[in-house]
Amino acid sequence: MKMTFRIVFWGGLIVFFAVVAVAVFTPVAVWRPTPTDVSHPYTAQEAAGRTLFYSNGCNYCHTQYVRDVDNAMGPVSEAGNYYYDNPMILGSERTGPDLSYVGRKRSMQWEIDHMRWPRQYSPLSIMPDFTFLSTPQATDIAAYLFNLGDRSAAEFMITPPALYASRTLPVIGSVVKTTDPNAPAQGWPTFKAAGLYDGKLIYASHCLTCHGCAGNGLGTYGGTLIVTPANFKVDPFRTMPDDQWFWHVSEGVQGSVMPPWKESLTVQERWDVIRFVQQVYAAPFERDPNEGSPTPAYQKKNPLPITIANIDAGKRIWTRECAVCHGDEGKGQGVYRQGIEPVPPNFDNPANYDPYIDADYFWRVSEGVPWTAMPTWKKVYTAQQRWQLVTYIRTMFTQTDKKPAQLPEAESFAITPTERSMTVPKGTTYEAGRQQFLIQCAHCHGLAGDGKGWDGTYLNPAPANLQKKLASSQPDITEGTTFAKVTNGIDNTAMPIWGEFLNADMRLADVKYLKDSFNIGTGAAGKTSHYGNGAVPLPYVRTDTGIFEAEIATISPDAGKAVYEQYCATCHGETGAGDGAGAKGLPGGAPAPFPGPHLFTNLKPSAPMNLPYIFAVTRSGIPGTMMYGFQPLLTETDIWNVSTYTLQVTGGKFGG
Numbered sequence: 001m002k003m004t005f006r007i008v009f010w011g012g013l014i015v016f017f018a019v020v021a022v023a024v025f026t027p028v029a030v031w032r033p034t035p036t037d038v039s040h041p042y043t044a045q046e047a048a049g050r051t052l053f054y055s056n057g058c059n060y061c062h063t064q065y066v067r068d069v070d071n072a073m074g075p076v077s078e079a080g081n082y083y084y085d086n087p088m089i090l091g092s093e094r095t096g097p098d099l100s101y102v103g104r105k106r107s108m109q110w111e112i113d114h115m116r117w118p119r120q121y122s123p124l125s126i127m128p129d130f131t132f133l134s135t136p137q138a139t140d141i142a143a144y145l146f147n148l149g150d151r152s153a154a155e156f157m158i159t160p161p162a163l164y165a166s167r168t169l170p171v172i173g174s175v176v177k178t179t180d181p182n183a184p185a186q187g188w189p190t191f192k193a194a195g196l197y198d199g200k201l202i203y204a205s206h207c208l209t210c211h212g213c214a215g216n217g218l219g220t221y222g223g224t225l226i227v228t229p230a231n232f233k234v235d236p237f238r239t240m241p242d243d244q245w246f247w248h249v250s251e252g253v254q255g256s257v258m259p260p261w262k263e264s265l266t267v268q269e270r271w272d273v274i275r276f277v278q279q280v281y282a283a284p285f286e287r288d289p290n291e292g293s294p295t296p297a298y299q300k301k302n303p304l305p306i307t308i309a310n311i312d313a314g315k316r317i318w319t320r321e322c323a324v325c326h327g328d329e330g331k332g333q334g335v336y337r338q339g340i341e342p343v344p345p346n347f348d349n350p351a352n353y354d355p356y357i358d359a360d361y362f363w364r365v366s367e368g369v370p371w372t373a374m375p376t377w378k379k380v381y382t383a384q385q386r387w388q389l390v391t392y393i394r395t396m397f398t399q400t401d402k403k404p405a406q407l408p409e410a411e412s413f414a415i416t417p418t419e420r421s422m423t424v425p426k427g428t429t430y431e432a433g434r435q436q437f438l439i440q441c442a443h444c445h446g447l448a449g450d451g452k453g454w455d456g457t458y459l460n461p462a463p464a465n466l467q468k469k470l471a472s473s474q475p476d477i478t479e480g481t482t483f484a485k486v487t488n489g490i491d492n493t494a495m496p497i498w499g500e501f502l503n504a505d506m507r508l509a510d511v512k513y514l515k516d517s518f519n520i521g522t523g524a525a526g527k528t529s530h531y532g533n534g535a536v537p538l539p540y541v542r543t544d545t546g547i548f549e550a551e552i553a554t555i556s557p558d559a560g561k562a563v564y565e566q567y568c569a570t571c572h573g574e575t576g577a578g579d580g581a582g583a584k585g586l587p588g589g590a591p592a593p594f595p596g597p598h599l600f601t602n603l604k605p606s607a608p609m610n611l612p613y614i615f616a617v618t619r620s621g622i623p624g625t626m627m628y629g630f631q632p633l634l635t636e637t638d639i640w641n642v643s644t645y646t647l648q649v650t651g652g653k654f655g656g
């Protein structure tokens with residue numbers, strides 16, 4: 001046949017469509033897989049999130065397809081997993097992790113926050129900040145992610161495969177397992193001879209963030225997870241056979257973030273860390289640290305001079321690493337405290353610390369304390385940095401007459417031009433800063449910002465009275481200078497270096513709160529009203545006292561009194577008259593005497609200001625006022641207790 005233009009043209013078209021039909025339309029027409037447990041129909045919100053997911057290019061970096069060569073990413077994907085997907089977004093580049101099974105690994109809030117500030121969660125992440133997505137958009141995407149994968153996939157992990165079955169903890173030295181709670185001398189010699197020291201080092205660097213320093217699953221990261229890290233202090237872990245331990249630590253746990261450690265730890269390292277967890281955390285009894293005294297290598301005097309630079313460097317590390325256990329103010333009240341046995345010490349105890357010399361601190365900071373949660377820092381920080389920590393602890397916390405030298409005079413504070421020019425961006429809300437202040441700052445600066453927080457009392461110098469220091473009448477107090485102080489801390493004081501801990505957005509939210517509460521620069525406080533929409537989130541509104549009486553059998557005004565005195569009296573006054581010591585200087589104005597005006601726009605003005613009303617206010621706060629939502633700080637029971645007390649202290653005036 002002669003290849004005329006016409007034949008080539010039409011012939012080409014026929015071949016093209018034949019190929020398209022076979023490769024594209026036939027599969028669409030005959031593809032009828034059975035849906036698997038991994039597939040779920042999408043709700044309208046999830047479908048919207050899915051559209052946003054690919055329109056924002058998430059699939060350029062994230063796949064949703066697990067091949068059989070993919071180690072430990074979850075079960076191999078099947079056609080039925082994609083039953084409800086149209087179009088499919090398998091993705092082809094794994095710049096970020098595969099997301100097939102990401103659902104229910106973490107909370108929705110984690111997903112939203114991570115999308116906005118990935119480096120807050122994973123410092124080296126190259127994932128872009130998706131801050132331009134609105135909250136509803138980010139929530140839709142999070143809802144979509146939350147739906148991916150299948151929790152029951154975790155359940156196939158019941159008996160160890162052949163590779164792990166019947167393996168037992170290798171014997172080290174003569175000490176295998178200490179099972180006698182009264183066994184003597186459990187200090188360093190036994191600890192090291194039992195091979196626990198190496199395990200402790202690995203635990204601190206690999207497991208602490210999730211499983212927590214007490215092995216109870218309360219690591220800082222653990223709180224963000226839906227499938228929470230195991231608590232080794234309870235069964236089945238206390239009695240779990242060695243091969244189960246070895247298998248799970250090696251392979252990780254499907255459907256959870258527990259990593260497969262065979263990828264990064266040798267066989268021996270895995271056994272070391274297992275031995276440590278089994279004998280220190282899962283052990284059925286407490287051990288005596290029996291520390292002894294510093295070994296000769298540590299018998300030294302602090303070689304560093306007491307300068308602001310050294311104190312400051314110590315404080316930087318303290319804020320980042322130590323405050324979670326020891327507290328910002330060294331009283332042992334950090335967020336990790338819960339569940340640590342023995343608890344971190346209170347450095348404000350001269351009886352204990354008068355006898356301590358430099359070496360006592362340096363040794364413990366370097367080696368840790370055996371059989372306790374105190375980590376070993378010598379692998380992480382240089383000797384100079386550890387001495388800086390000692391300098392910081394001795395000058396700030398253990399204020400005895402044995403402290404190394406007189407504190408240097410505070411030096412004037414260098415603020416960079418960039419810091420000076422910082423201003424609070426438009427979208428920043430008062431609410432975000434207020435909640436942060438409640439959790440991070442109020443225990444030193446006081447709920448009313450008057451410098452009288454419950455933990456700040458023994459610090460020298462005392463926490464700043466922000467009502468005075470930040471008033472518009474003070475020279476050189478601007479958003480920029482305040483940002484710099486929050487970021488860098490204040491030299492030669494216990495004011496933490498928040499730049500180590502809070503990202504810039506969070507610090508700016510603090511500045512916004514400080515500005516509108518205490519007057520920075522422009523004198524906005526008192527004039528700016530944030531009352532806006534004083535709406536209580538509906539789940540907190542209870543109108544039926546019957547419900548709560550069934551919920552909480554033993555609320556008591558007596559227990560509420562202590563809570564009231566610590567958290568409420570500073571503003572509302574002992575009798576609820578609004579004349580607390582801290583309220584006097586509030587530029588935003590003291591609260592009205594109880595019962596104040598009816599402030600909730602989404603409750604009918606006729607709704608009674610009764611006990612459930614007080615509960616709702618105390619729990620969620622009043623938007624835009626200095627009245628915090630105490631939910632992050634107080635338990636539900638304490639909120640009921642203090643509400644009952646409030647009702648009582650005002651002579652039952654609430655309720656009408």
Ligand code: HEC
Nearest residue numbers: 056057058061095096097102118122125126127128130141
């Ligand atoms: C430039 C590539 C890139 C883009 C685009 C991207 N990511 Fe990521 N993503 C990453 C990397 C790298 C990580 C791993 C580090 C981390 O956790 O941030 C990650 C981690 C994640 C994780 C945590 C997964 C896990 O199991 O730890 C989720 C969820 C996620 N991304 C969702 C998204 C969403 C939703 C979008 C779109 C709005 C998106 N990503 C866009 C690169 C990207």
Ligand code: HEC
Nearest residue numbers: 206207210227228229230248249253256257258259261273
């Ligand atoms: C990223 C957080 C994370 C890290 C880091 C982590 N784990 Fe886990 N781990 C988890 C979660 C989540 C679970 C719970 C999974 C489940 O539901 O069983 C878990 C469970 C476990 C279990 C119990 C497994 C079982 O039988 O259910 C062991 C044992 C364990 N982890 C040991 C370790 C050790 C040892 C390390 C350090 C080498 C470590 N983990 C580090 C998150 C983590």
Ligand code: HEC
Nearest residue numbers: 213321322325342343344345361364365369372373374389
């Ligand atoms: C995981 C929680 C945790 C972290 C993080 C932590 N510690 Fe500790 N620390 C403890 C516990 C618990 C003790 C008490 C042990 C005991 O009872 O003897 C302790 C004891 C100490 C002691 C000895 C006090 C004494 O009475 O002998 C010093 C000094 C110390 N820690 C400094 C630090 C420094 C500096 C950092 C940060 C680099 C730090 N710690 C981080 C939990 C922690």
Ligand code: HEC
Nearest residue numbers: 328329440441444461462463464469485490493494495510
């Ligand atoms: C461990 C106790 C402590 C905590 C927690 C703390 N501060 Fe401070 N803060 C201090 C001390 C001490 C000073 C310095 C007092 C002085 O200069 O005399 C200070 C000073 C300040 C100043 C400077 C006032 C001025 O212009 O002189 C600001 C602003 C401030 N703090 C904000 C915060 C914020 C915001 C937080 C929470 C994110 C916070 N602080 C948490 C103890 C603390």
Ligand code: HEC
Nearest residue numbers: 447448567568571591592596597599614617618625626627
């Ligand atoms: C930092 C100061 C401050 C602290 C601390 C504080 N409040 Fe308030 N509270 C306020 C302000 C401001 C209002 C706003 C109403 C007003 O102006 O009277 C308010 C309002 C209230 C109301 C609502 C009154 C009404 O008229 O609707 C209740 C109830 C209340 N607070 C209870 C408490 C309890 C209980 C605590 C302790 C757990 C507490 N507050 C701690 C400042 C504070």
